[in-house]
Amino acid sequence: xxxxxxxxxxxxxxxxxxxxxxxxxxxxxxxxxxxxxxxxxxxxxxxxxxxxxxxxxxxxxxxxxxxxxxxxxxxxxxxxxxxxxxxxxxxxxxxxxxxxxxxxxxxxxxxxxxxxxxxxxxxxxxxxxxxxxxxxxxxxxxxxxxxxxxxxxxxxxxxxxxxxxxxxxxxxxxxxxxxxxxxxxxxxxxxxxxxxxxxxxxxxxxxxxxxxxxxxxxxxxxxxxxxxxxxxxxxxxxxxxxxxxxxxxx
Numbered sequence: 001x002x003x004x005x006x007x008x009x010x011x012x013x014x015x016x017x018x019x020x021x022x023x024x025x026x027x028x029x030x031x032x033x034x035x036x037x038x039x040x041x042x043x044x045x046x047x048x049x050x051x052x053x054x055x056x057x058x059x060x061x062x063x064x065x066x067x068x069x070x071x072x073x074x075x076x077x078x079x080x081x082x083x084x085x086x087x088x089x090x091x092x093x094x095x096x097x098x099x100x101x102x103x104x105x106x107x108x109x110x111x112x113x114x115x116x117x118x119x120x121x122x123x124x125x126x127x128x129x130x131x132x133x134x135x136x137x138x139x140x141x142x143x144x145x146x147x148x149x150x151x152x153x154x155x156x157x158x159x160x161x162x163x164x165x166x167x168x169x170x171x172x173x174x175x176x177x178x179x180x181x182x183x184x185x186x187x188x189x190x191x192x193x194x195x196x197x198x199x200x201x202x203x204x205x206x207x208x209x210x211x212x213x214x215x216x217x218x219x220x221x222x223x224x225x226x227x228x229x230x231x232x233x234x235x236x237x238x239x240x241x242x243x244x245x246x247x248x249x250x
Contacts, residue, residue, distance in 0.1 A: 018113040027109060027120075034124055035098060041131050042171045049140065052173030056140035059176065059222050060148065070223060071142055071216045075151050078217040090154050092214035097180050104187045112194045119190045121243055123183060126236040130179045130229070139176035143219035153218045178221045178229035184211035185233050 017024045063069045078085050101123060109116045143152040188207035195201055215221040 016110060018110065024109070027116075031102065031105065031120070034127075038127055038131065042134060042174055049144075049173065052138040052140040053145065055137055055176065056142070056145050056222075059139060059224050060142070060145060063222060063224060068223070071219070072149065074213065074217045075153070075219060078153065079151065086153050087157075089214040089217045090157055092211060093154070093180065093218050093220055096211045096214070097183050101183050101187055104191060108190070108194060115190065115194055117247070118240060118244055119186065122186050122190075122233070122236055122240045125239050125243070126182050126186065126232055127179055129236060130177050130182065130232055133177050133228070133232075134171065134174040137176055138173040139225070140173050141175040141220045142216075142222055144172065150219045175221055176225045176228060177232050178215060178225040179232075180215055180221070181208065181212055181226040181229035182233050184208040185230055 060069070078089055105116070105120055105123070108119055142148070142150040185208040188204045191207075192201045192204040195204065212223075212226050215226060216223060
């Protein structure tokens with residue numbers, strides 16, 4: 001993530017698509033296929049609530065032993081701040097993963113194509129490894145942990161975890177690791193390196209921090225989930241580099 005191929009950025013020959021329509025359609029198919037496979041695998045990893053709640057309790061107890069249960073304090077601040085911040089937190093949670101990641105990849109493909117494959121592959125590798133975490137360690141989010149007074153800030157929103165579309169595609173016991181946080185880190189650092197205006201670089205560097213705040217304030221992740229998500233990116237980057245080297249050899 002700290003270096004991209006040293007090729008000239010931007011479109012070539014006046015074409016909107018840097019590698020033509022066929023390659024664009026192929027990349028869209030790869031991305032949509034990955035999203036579909038991800039959602040299917042994520043759903044299959046749902047093995048029920050008993051183990052997931054036990055693991056969530058273990059995460060909470062670890063944070064309490066460290067005297068660092070900051071999520072409840074963050075929730076109190078957001079809930080007392082009014083509807084605007086609550087809505088901002090909620091929509092960040094819904095859009096941060098596939099919507100923002102998808103738009104970011106589209107922009108990189110069109111305007112910074114030499115970096116596209118590395119960023120795309122980093123996202124895919126990170127999320128694929130993360131799915132193993134969901135299977136091996138199913139973990140409930142804070143909002144489902146009984147007796148600790150966490151609030152589901154989305155409960156009263158039209159789009160919430162009880163909505164049919166969310167229940168169809170989601171797994172309520174997939175909090176560890178936080179792939180929202182992992183994807184936000186990949187997108188934030190990548191775009192900070194790729195955009196030109198300084199103010200945009202700063203905004204994209206702040207993006208992972210804002211997403212982490214939203215994940216905790218909405219009751220969807222412990223900070224330990226986020227830390228493991230970040231660690232997952234650190235592991236995935238060299239794997240992606242190896243894939244890129246193999247692609248060049250081939």
